Amino acid sequence: xxxxxxxxxxxxxxxxxxxxxxxxxxxxxxxxxxxxxxxxxxxxxxxxxxxxxxxxxxxxxxxxxxxxxxxxxxxxxxxxxxxxxxxxxxxxxxxxxxxxxxxxxxxxxxxxxxxxxxxxxxxxxxxxxxxxxxxxxxxxxxxxxxxxxxxxxxxxxxxxxxxxxxxxxxxxxxxxxxxxxxxxxxxxxxxxxxxxxxxxxxxxxxxxxxxxxxxxxxxxxxxxxxxxxxxxxxxxxxxxxxxxxxxxxxxxxxxxxxxxxxxxxxxxxxxxxxxxxxxxxxxxxxxxxxxxxxxxxxxxxxxxxxxxxxxxxxxxxxxxxxxxxxxxxxxxxxxxxxxxxxxxxxxxxxxxxxxxxxxxxxxxxx
Amino acid sequence: xxxxxxxxxxxxxxxxxxxxxxxxxxxxxxxxxxxxxxxxxxxxxxxxxxxxxxxxxxxxxxxxxxxxxxxxxxxxxxxxxxxxxxxxxxxxxxxxxxxxxxxxxxxxxxxxxxxxxxxxxxxxxxxxxxxxxxxxxxxxxxxxxxxxxxxxxxxxxxxxxxxxxxxxxxxxxxxxxxxxxxxxxxxxxxxxxxxxxxxxxxxxxxxxxxxxxxxxxxxxxxxxxxxxxxxxxxxxxxxxxxxxxxxxxxxxxxxxxxxxxxxxxxxxxxxxxxxxxxxxxxxxxxxxxxxxxxxxxxxxxxxxxxxxxxxxxxxxxxxxxxxxxxxxxxxxxxxxxxxxxxxxxxxxxxxxxxxxxxxxxxxxxxxxxxxxxxxxxxxxxxxxxxxxxxxxxxxxxxxxxxxxxxxxxxxxxxxxxxxxxxxxxxxxxxxxxxxxxxxxxxxxxxxxxxxxxxxxxxxxxxxxxxxxxxxxxxxxxxxxxxxxxxxxxxxxxxxxxxxxxxxxxxxxxxxxxxxxxxxxxxxxxxxxxxxxxxxxxxxxxxxxxxxxxxxxxxxxxxxxxxxxxxxxxxxxxxxxxx
Numbered sequence: 001x002x003x004x005x006x007x008x009x010x011x012x013x014x015x016x017x018x019x020x021x022x023x024x025x026x027x028x029x030x031x032x033x034x035x036x037x038x039x040x041x042x043x044x045x046x047x048x049x050x051x052x053x054x055x056x057x058x059x060x061x062x063x064x065x066x067x068x069x070x071x072x073x074x075x076x077x078x079x080x081x082x083x084x085x086x087x088x089x090x091x092x093x094x095x096x097x098x099x100x101x102x103x104x105x106x107x108x109x110x111x112x113x114x115x116x117x118x119x120x121x122x123x124x125x126x127x128x129x130x131x132x133x134x135x136x137x138x139x140x141x142x143x144x145x146x147x148x149x150x151x152x153x154x155x156x157x158x159x160x161x162x163x164x165x166x167x168x169x170x171x172x173x174x175x176x177x178x179x180x181x182x183x184x185x186x187x188x189x190x191x192x193x194x195x196x197x198x199x200x201x202x203x204x205x206x207x208x209x210x211x212x213x214x215x216x217x218x219x220x221x222x223x224x225x226x227x228x229x230x231x232x233x234x235x236x237x238x239x240x241x242x243x244x245x246x247x248x249x250x251x252x253x254x255x256x257x258x259x260x261x262x263x264x265x266x267x268x269x270x271x272x273x274x275x276x277x278x279x280x281x282x283x284x285x286x287x288x289x290x291x292x293x294x295x296x297x298x299x300x301x302x303x304x305x306x307x308x309x310x311x312x313x314x315x316x317x318x319x320x321x322x323x324x325x326x327x328x329x330x331x332x333x334x335x336x337x338x339x340x341x342x343x344x345x346x347x348x349x350x351x352x353x354x355x356x357x358x359x360x361x362x363x364x365x366x
Numbered sequence: 367x368x369x370x371x372x373x374x375x376x377x378x379x380x381x382x383x384x385x386x387x388x389x390x391x392x393x394x395x396x397x398x399x400x401x402x403x404x405x406x407x408x409x410x411x412x413x414x415x416x417x418x419x420x421x422x423x424x425x426x427x428x429x430x431x432x433x434x435x436x437x438x439x440x441x442x443x444x445x446x447x448x449x450x451x452x453x454x455x456x457x458x459x460x461x462x463x464x465x466x467x468x469x470x471x472x473x474x475x476x477x478x479x480x481x482x483x484x485x486x487x488x489x490x491x492x493x494x495x496x497x498x499x500x501x502x503x504x505x506x507x508x509x510x511x512x513x514x515x516x517x518x519x520x521x522x523x524x525x526x527x528x529x530x531x532x533x534x535x536x537x538x539x540x541x542x543x544x545x546x547x548x549x550x551x552x553x554x555x556x557x558x559x560x561x562x563x564x565x566x567x568x569x570x571x572x573x574x575x576x577x578x579x580x581x582x583x584x585x586x587x588x589x590x591x592x593x594x595x596x597x598x599x600x601x602x603x604x605x606x607x608x609x610x611x612x613x614x615x616x617x618x619x620x621x622x623x624x625x626x627x628x629x630x631x632x633x634x635x636x637x638x639x640x641x642x643x644x645x646x647x648x649x650x651x652x653x654x655x656x657x658x659x660x661x662x663x664x665x666x667x668x669x670x671x672x673x674x675x676x677x678x679x680x681x682x683x684x685x686x687x688x689x690x691x692x693x694x695x696x697x698x699x700x701x702x703x704x705x706x707x708x709x710x711x712x713x714x715x716x717x718x719x720x721x722x723x724x725x726x727x728x729x730x731x732x733x734x735x736x737x738x739x740x741x742x743x744x745x746x747x748x749x750x751x752x753x754x755x756x757x758x759x760x761x762x763x764x765x766x767x768x769x770x771x772x773x774x775x776x777x778x779x780x781x782x783x784x785x786x787x788x789x790x791x792x793x794x795x796x797x798x799x800x801x802x803x804x805x806x807x808x809x810x811x812x813x814x815x816x817x818x819x820x821x822x823x824x825x826x827x828x829x830x831x832x833x834x835x836x837x838x839x840x841x842x843x844x845x846x847x848x849x850x851x852x853x854x855x856x857x858x859x860x861x862x863x864x865x866x867x868x869x870x871x872x873x874x875x876x877x878x879x880x881x882x883x884x885x886x887x888x889x890x891x892x893x894x895x896x897x898x899x900x901x902x903x904x905x906x907x908x909x910x911x912x913x914x915x916x917x918x919x920x921x922x923x924x925x926x927x928x929x930x931x932x933x934x935x936x937x938x939x940x941x942x943x944x
Binding site: 051078083089091109 | 383384388841843844846847848849850851852853854857861862865866
């Protein structure tokens with residue numbers, strides 16, 4: 001096991017900068033997820049760590065061994081690194097049985113016969129695939145293939161483990177089970193792990209820290225809860241979870257922690273506790289999670305929130321709850337409620353604290 | 367479980383040291399160099415000789431363009447060029463018409479037994495044009511079986527193989543399978559809904575065929591037309607057998623007569639004509655490449671490989687079936703059948719009852735002559751061993767071009783495909799010069815290895831064509847996984863990529879075996895006493911007028927190829943075309 005140090009990593013494809021000056025330190029035994037939409041540079045970063053792509057600039061070091069250093073002209077080919085990579089496609093060799101697949105990295109390391117057999121048995125037991133040792137990959141289900149791919153990687157004790165969207169080829173039910181299994185395995189193994197995904201639930205539930213990437217840059221690094229509750233910008237807020245964005249103008253500024261008074265496009269006003277104070281008259285965007293807002297009870301909202309009038313644009317029953325589409329001063333809002341909305345207009349309750357204030361107009365959130 | 371986990375997470379070994387020079391480097395550079403030498407060896411001497419006033423092996427000469435002027439002034443050379451163009455053009459027309467009609471009839475209609483007929487239609491593809499010519503001669507030649515039978519019923523036979531039209535007919539039929547394959551594969555990947563739309567809007571079977579199906583095939587027809595025109599230019603056997611006696615000379619026979627059979631060959635003239643031919647074929651191959659780019663753009667509109675619904679022929683079903691059977695009988699079964707029959711008879715004529723002439727004497731005589739039994743033996747050695755060596759080289763080229771970070775892989779790919787543009791006769795002349803020039807290669811010159819080398823160079827593109835599509839289907843993740851786990855490029859290639867390519871390599875070996883076994887146009891410039899192969903022996907026997915021995919030797923070739931193809935198809939299920 002080892003720590004991973006990335007400094008100023010840059011990778012260009014023709015004129016496109018896929019990874020733009022990324023720096024990151026992953027501690028020994030830490031589980032870090034690279035999260036972002038397709039094309040954000042997360043897979044390119046992973047390929048650069050594994051050595052499958054040679055980066056154009058920067059430095060990669062694992063456990064004190066320099067894998068790549070553009071300035072000193074150092075590039076270790078993938079076979080001279082000590083990475084374990086599980087591919088999105090699993091990449092099991094179709095002409096070898098499960099046991100042969102797992103034996104391959106051991107035979108490269110000239111591990112003697114008896115020890116080789118013992119380690120294959122152990123690692124297959126770890127992923128609960130010992131009964132399938134003599135099967136060929138095409139005789140296995142997707143979830144089983146994924147376990148074998150992981151076993152094949154763990155068997156040679158890599159310094160760091162790289163997982164490239166390992167759950168994305170599974171169907172929804174299987175994915176939930178595999179995620180739970182992976183979470184359990186991760187607490188047992190405590191390997192330094194880089195996990196690449198575009199699925200926020202995987203990222204939030206598995207990781208020690210999440211790195212949200214956008215356009216080749218790091219948008220935010222933090223613990224899952226921090227990323228979800230205090231997104232650094234509208235992109236992170238939008239990408240992690242469903243978010244309602246409201247454009248507004250500051251009419252009553254307040255110091256940090258005080259209540260700022262905002263006015264919406266149709267003149268309705270609301271109060272928000274902002275961590276970052278905004279200047280009087282400036283344009284801002286306020287973001288709410290669907291679970292933070294609700295239909296206002298009869299006769300007023302109380303001291304801790306503002307009540308605003310909205311139009312109902314859609315309602316659909318999604319099993320247990322109703323999903324209600326609203327129009328608030330020209331901005332679409334979504335919330336879930338136990339009961340179908342009674343009438344139109346609908347009175348909506350927004351909490352004073354919990355919403356996050358961003359500088360700039362609503363287009364920043366798009 | 368936690369005990370297991372604890373052991374699995376044991377401390378990792380230190381990363382392996384980085385070798386100063388990875389193993390991949392000598393393998394990749396070595397292969398590239400070998401291919402460069404193979405391709406350049408025959409071309410440089412030809413191009414150089416065309417610019418010299420004396421023979422290449424003399425020590426004093428000057429660079430000159432005089433050879434080109436001399437060639438232009440050579441009496442009858444204009445006629446040679448005209449004949450070449452006419453023969454290639456007419457051959458193309460015959461091949462395209464027959465191939466396109468067959469593709470539609472066998473591939474797209476409810477013609478009875480369409481699959482079987484399609485298989486028979488492909489036969490000429492597997493046989494050498496040389497053997498096919500002998501077959502046609504045995505049926506339609508001046509003393510051919512049908513030519514003699516015909517007058518007794520219908521008056522004088524209306525055909526004459528010893529003419530441009532006759533040769534174009536033989537060549538066209540032997541090349542029609544190419545047009546057929548391209549049109550068929552184009553038909554299976556175009557979107558069937560395009561035709562269904564036409565039918566729904568009220569177009570009948572033949573209107574739909576004419577207005578929708580055929581225009582959609584146009585790119586395939588055009589591409590295979592250029593391909594067939596190129597092959598028509600390179601043809602040696604048919605003009606040699608039917609053209610020469612009638613005084614019709616084309617470029618290939620011009621090269622053959624002035625370069626090989628002439629007692630005092632004019633090297634400047636031969637090399638210049640060869641260089642000219644090389645330029646023309648280079649241009650045509652370039653044109654093919656451009657058109658293939660265009661057809662791809664055109665075809666991928668469709669997408670899914672669904673089998674479109676067959677057209678109903680209605681009342682014409684059985685008449686068209688009869689016509690198709692007659693065509694197959696007349697162009698494939700009769701020539702080959704008669705040739706095989708001739709091999710087992712002392713004399714074949716409709717006037718003499720078959721029972722009186724049946725004999726195995728031809729084969730006995732054939733094997734009595736050491737020259738001819740050696741030719742058969744050599745053919746097997748060249749094809750089995752040479753084919754295996756060539757397959758190994760082609761597999762190596764394929765993984766370097768498609769599965770490595772080799773810096774010059776683009777150049778290597780281009781180089782490996784270049785022999786497509788080198789006609790067999792030009793390659794033959796070129797290797798002849800190369801081996802005459804280079805000292806120390808004298809030993810090779812009189813052995814069959816010179817043939818193995820020349821054949822390998824000639825058929826690298828065909829072999830790559832069989833291997834590359836499969837290699838591109840193997841996910842690159844499979845090699846990346848091995849690399850990340852610690853295997854270098856060569857180990858990955860040996861243990862992951864090459865084993866996965868096994869079916870493609872078997873297909874490649876079969877194609878090379880068949881190609882080497884039937885090859886004659888290059889060999890004819892290179893063989894020496896002791897290194898004869900079936901192709902060269904056939905031509906020698908033909909010149910001596912030994913019709914029975916020619917038929918026997920040709921039969922050996924046909925049967926060997928048929929057995930080989932049937933075996934590979936049966937055992938491995940490998941498709942050998944398309």
